[in-house]
Amino acid sequence: MTPTHLVILDGDAARRAELLALLRGAGHHAAVAPDGEAAAEALTRPGFDLMLLDLAWPELSLARLREALAPSPDAEPESLEAAERRHIALTLRFTAGNKRRAAELLGIARSTLLHKVRKYGLSPE
16 A cells, blocks of 8 residues: 555644554654644645645634645746745744754754744744
């Protein structure tokens, strides 16, 4: 069986952790999105086959998810700087603010990450 790549978006932390453990235990590649914005972001990157979604979650932006799933052909692409800022912010959320781990995942030096964090105003130093 080929492993499925999926993202889990659920407001209940216990259920989210249980689903993650269950799916990973079955050999699938699962990731957790902490909010609707992160889930929409994850869907714009190639590699995900499925999304497990709690539609009753009040913070979920269905409009943003729809846009991520079927972007408007007329939409102007965002700038490289905006994409970089968004990706660094997502990575910092993923690492719970651990800049050393975030720099490692991004493939850049920690000093470069610290410079970009200050440049984009992502977190106080």
